[in-house]
Amino acid sequence: MxxxxxxxxxxxxxFAELEYQFGVGFYDSSITNEEWEALVTKLENCYSTGYGYxxxxxxxxxxxxxxxxxxxxxxxxxxxxxxxxxxxxxxPKFGKGIYDTDSSVVFSCFLGANLDMGIEVYPGNVSVxxxxxxxxxxxxxxxxxxxxRNEEIIEWVYRERSNVYTEDITIKKDGTLVETLRVFEPExxxxxxxxxxx
Numbered sequence: 727m728x729x730x731x732x733x734x735x736x737x738x739x740x741f742a743e744l745e746y747q748f749g750v751g752f753y754d755s756s757i758t759n760e761e762w763e764a765l766v767t768k769l770e771n772c773y774s775t776g777y778g779y780x781x782x783x784x785x786x787x788x789x790x791x792x793x794x795x796x797x798x799x800x801x802x803x804x805x806x807x808x809x810x811x812x813x814x815x816x817x818p819k820f821g822k823g824i825y826d827t828d829s830s831v832v833f834s835c836f837l838g839a840n841l842d843m844g845i846e847v848y849p850g851n852v853s854v855x856x857x858x859x860x861x862x863x864x865x866x867x868x869x870x871x872x873x874x875r876n877e878e879i880i881e882w883v884y885r886e887r888s889n890v891y892t893e894d895i896t897i898k899k900d901g902t903l904v905e906t907l908r909v910f911e912p913e914x915x916x917x918x919x920x921x922x923x924x
Contacts, residue, residue: 727859731833734835735812738812741863742806742808745840775857777864805839805840811835814906821894821895831856831901846912849869853867
């Protein structure tokens with residue numbers, strides 16, 4: 727199937743909402759177990775099977791920890807991740823841990839933090855691929871904070887100690903940039919330069 731950048735935008739916005747509901751709902755005793763399981767299933771369905779296990783570590787809620795105080799604290803601190811930018815690449819090279827993904831295209835989606843950082847920037851890069859005809863998150867990279875701090879460069883890396891790196895659920899090469907969708911402008915010059923690139 728031929729997905730547009732707008733299709734990917736819709737997918738990621740829905741994913742960010744589910745992720746937020748998951749985070750807030752973890753300590754919400756008003757959500758029944760059935761509602762919780764339905765939410766978890768929807769969120770897990772956003773990920774490709776190979777990556778899903780690493781994406782959500784703990785989905786089992788402990789009722790003894792579901793206090794009003796924990797719920798309010800969680801709700802006050804969490805925020806929905808904002809989508810800034812999507813880049814479409816053709817002919818990427820995937821690590822051997824990425825299965826059943828159409829290797830002709832990948833979408834890099836640049837997301838903000840789920841906590842208030844005091845400034846609107848994107849510390850996350852989620853890669854969306856087409857798995858068995860559907861959009862799925864196939865891997866996620868982190869900002870290389872050392873390069874950002876020392877050289878004012880935005881570079882995306884996999885942490886060598888992470889399961890994603892160990893299992894090779896990685897993108898070896900993005901491929902050729904063919905299209906960009908700019909959604910929300912970041913508030914820092916380093917990110918702004920990256921945002922306007924390409």
